[in-house]
Amino acid sequence: MTSSQLLVRPLAPSEVLHFRFGLYVGYAAQVRGLLDTVALAQAFAILRQAYPVLSARLVLDPSSQPAIEAAPELSAAIDEVSGPIDNPLFGLPDLDDRTAAIHTVRGNDNTATVTLLTHHAIADGHHSLYLLAELWHLYTACVTDAPIAPRRHDYPHSLEHLLDQRGMGIGPTALPDDAMLEALAAADIPPGPTERVRTRLSAADTASLLAAGRSAGTTINGLVSAALLAAHAQSRNVGIDTLHYTYPVDLRARLTPRVGYPEGTNVLGMAYFAADPDAGDDLLALARAVTSTLREGIATGAVFTGSAEFMSAAQGNSAGPEGFLSTMLVSTNWGIIPALSTPADLIIEDFYPVMPSNPMTSVAPYVITTYDGQLTIDTSAQSTDTSRLLAEHLHSLVKSSR
Template sequence: MTSSQLLVRPLAPSEVLHFRFGLYVGYATQVRGKLDSAALTQAFAILRQAYPILSSRLVLDHASQPSIEAAPELSAAVDEVSGPVDNPLFGLPDLDDRAAAIHTVRGTDDAATVTLLTHHSIADGHHSLYLLAELWHLYTACVTDAPTAARRHDYPHSLEHLLDQRGIGIGPTALPDDAMLEALASADIPSGPTERVRTRLSVADTQSLLATGRSAGTTINGLVSAALLAATAQSRNVGIDTLHYTYPVDMRARLTPQVGYPEGTNVLGMAYFAADPHADDDLLALARAVTSTLRDGIATGAVFAGNAQFVSAAQGNSAGPEGFLSTMLVSTNWGVIPALPTPADLIIEDFYPVMPNNPMTSIAPYVITTYDGQLTIDTAASSFDTSQLLAEHLHGLARRSG
């Protein structure tokens, strides 16, 4: 329970599921050089002042409704431990339902990993990546004694509010039923850190894959989706038509007027795709089908209906919720990681997503990014067989650029 005087607003349906599972997402930057902890703390304090949502926490109000509560009295969650830099969540303390935190793991040399963690109820991937870039801008300004004033922003709105402002009615948001939620909640949670599996293309192969997409009338998202569907079906030894594939779609640039990254929490539609039998016989045709289905969903407004198609498929699945979970395939495309400035004595060597353990790791997504010119797919859900097959398919598609 908490005082209603501090409540900002209740969570909307598009935000509630993340609250139920306490879902945080981490944006890890592996750095090398001189990392000034005091400057990092100062930068995060300025960021919190500019974006008050970062000084909030997620609570149940007096009516047990999940809500955002202003909590400026909470000290900024900035902590640092010594440990393996390849495990950015090493020594992560209880986040106490805070909306955001900074966690740093320092190695034995001049390497460290700095991770921005945000609660998924208050920010999606694109919103959080914007905040990560802002954090490194502010850190660089603090270290170099440059002006660090930051404009104060309002609390971000929910997708439902933003659509209502634009006269777009989507009806009730489709949410998983109690049986599906119970299946998720009862899923096994790894006792230790989840193992991250990575598939990364070189800069040259990434450029070739882009060229393949242009010549074939599809996109990087379509090509990666096709390769991922084929690799998953082959590694599980199942028909590709048995997989239920879904991924969020950033709607900010597709709304009129457009929505800025920090203006909304989860400004996402949901795309759903079911492949035809033997669709993995022609990956380019499969990629075009994924892209065409997405375009149709945007044109008809189907993506605004959230998980409607996915939830309908889940509820009608004869194998029940547990069986349906085993057929799920989820990706999320964060696009090109924005420029992350640093002082001259510090460089960012790598970027990758991380997710603290929770029941949703049972359907952990494949996170698609392009960092430093290299297409990368990270996940905690993959087997190495799937990852190897995925890499083979992507390289094969890249070679078709000519």
């Protein structure tokens, strides 16, 4: 039981799903050099003061509804273990429904992986990446004794609140029904840490892929989506039109006035794409189709209401929820990772998105990022064959621009 005096607000429908499954997302920086644990703890404390939602926890209110509870007395979840730095979640303790935590895995060669974990109910990927950049800025300031004057922010609003503020007459968000939720909860999740599978292009190839997209009238997201669809269709030996592809769309820049990154929790719409049955093997044409469908969804407002088309396809699938899950393909594009500042005696060598095992990740998402100029697609539970095909398709698109 929680005290109603500490309750900030109930969770909105767009946030409740993440609470139900306890979904955290990790933003891991692999570092080399002198990592000052005391300064890191100090930086996190300042970050929590500036963004009070990071000092909160998620609870059930007296009416058993999920809610955000202010918990400033709750000690910061910041811990450190020795172990393999390529497993950022090694030794991760129970987060006890906290909204944020920092977990550090130290290697034995002056290396470490520092992971900021945020609960998906209170921050989406773009919001959390903003917080990550703030954390490293504060850490650098603490180490170098630079002046720090952080501005205190309000608790972030839900998507529903932000849309209502703007007078947008949009219907309720389309969320998974009970049958789909039960199928997710019953999904077979391997015990222990999931294996990360990575596909990365060089900075030069990433620039060429961007040029290919511009020339063909599509985007990096369209090109990567086409490569993912083609690779999965080939590895599963099915038609591309049998796959149900969905991905979140950041709505902040598409709202007026624009929403700042820390102003909203999950300011996301959902795009849905199903290829035409007579779609050929032209990746550029497929990429243009993905991009065109997204633009249409934005223009009609369909993207703002969640993936109504996706849920309609799921409910009408003859194989039932379990069979539909086997045809799902999910990606999330975090875009360009913001610059992460460090003091002179520490460098960030790499960046990893990580997700603790969870029913929501039983359909392993592909996380698309660009770090240090290099396009990277990270996922788990992926076959070697799919990974090989994805790389082949991306490189064929790179060559098309030369």
